[in-house]
Amino acid sequence: MALDGKVLVTGGAGYIGSHAVLALLDAGYEVVVVDNLVTGFAWAVDPRATLVEMAVEDPRIGEVVAEHRVAAIMHFAGSVVVPESVSDPLKYYRNNTAATRALIESAVAAGVPHFIFSSTAATYGTPARVPIAEGDPTQPINPYGMSKLMSEAMLKDVAAAHPLNYACLRYFNVAGADPQGRSGQSTLGATHLIKIAVEAAIGKRAHVGVYGTDFDTRDGTGVRDYIHVADLAEAHVAALDWLVAHPRESVTLNCGYGRGFSVLEVLDAVDRVTNRTLDRRMEGRRAGDPAELVADNAAILSTFDWAPKRADLDGIVRDALAWERHLAESGR
Template structure:
């Protein structure tokens, strides 16, 4: 049996593919390559196509013995989602509907969903617990919450069991050095800071320094991308073992401010990084840090790379080796 990874040519998806291959799994990848990279898929069978194309979905399920899906395929830029929510509802929500309908047609009953802790919005407490209120402050988080709710009803109606994994900022690169983070445009803090350190950007923009935090900048949870990939594989194993549908947070339980990330990057790279303060972005909560106690207890998830210095160092090594990303050196 095989695992289908949608969005498996993307940043986190490609690391999940690598983790599955390391465990001897048969892997099938479906990605439209809008943001993903063919070179990031280290093995398995790659289909280039869109989830919203029923013929493509039926071809993938029809040609392979798939018993579980890991679903990464989605747009994920907070700022863009506030300017163009229709794009996010069409790709994220409708795309997930097409996937779930395809799974139901072909009798596939297990799905692990790459969700987001942005489903919580402004947290009632920190660290955030899975039972806390979900009230997203941006369209991206709202679509991810809608996708989770859709899975709940497909479970009730069709017995499709799901595990939804909510997390924040993935960072770092695979220990092999073969895959890392390469977005165009790049919007994630760690690679942007490293681009500034490498001289590929004149400065790093800090969006707001007047938040209710110790240094005035937003605080976020950072997790090594390979640790995230491991959690997705453990969730597949849980469903294969007869586990019921569930939601888990993934996080370190420790938050770092934007200014702290920049300072750590300065220390890791030995480079000066110029900072320019700009107005706040719409939809950005001040503090987002997740508790992962339930995932550690029930999935047996044990992150191996928890120090932010080590996470940033692995990302820096990849960017140094791939100064132009996957488009040649």
């Protein structure tokens, strides 16, 4: 069953959104991007897509939906830094929860039938067990996770009242860059470990901070499930295909590989790939960081026509490093 219209991608000029745009276009979908370009970059949007500079909560988004015959929305726009959410929670409830509510309202008013939401493993908080399954308790320990969980709840309630189905995809740690070098993580001051480490590897940073060495993990540092951004983007295309084929069903699924790496193990991988040793600075824990987040990914593997193609830590690092070098060479 084909989608009758275009896909609107919010935040499509950002890191994950730009990769989803590439995956959609490569799969033959027509795409319109809505992004306010506060943290995104117009140059990151593939020229095959249409870019509209606008905030997702702008009521004129309904005009964009009508003009472009939008039949599905992929919603990536929002704020994503956990420590910042602790120090500035209202920003996260505005940019994530309130803005998502406005976007869902626009979708319902325009009769958009399919909605894919960029959620997070932070909805689980400190998990009672690892790996984490979708049915495990959702008890966020930071406003970022709560802002996303509230948005999930809104989608569930709206889908029960209106002809809309949805997929909430709970990401674990997203990393890497497009293997073809078309996009990557370009945000200034990014807080993602692999991004920071490859910046340090090419001299953009003097050292890498290791935040927390006393967690209850195998080496005392935090453990995360790292998923390649290109695999994640392809999971979104698979989600869209599933929603179109199952118009009366919705789903909430983890996006991860089911294997975790500690901070020190990731830095070891960067050392291997770059053949150099990063300067590591041991620091105290950051607010809102759980010890270990690893996905049980059985549900997504059995539900979607999707399987990871790039589940190799060194490969993720190589792609991230290649993109970082490209940014440096292009002056970006």
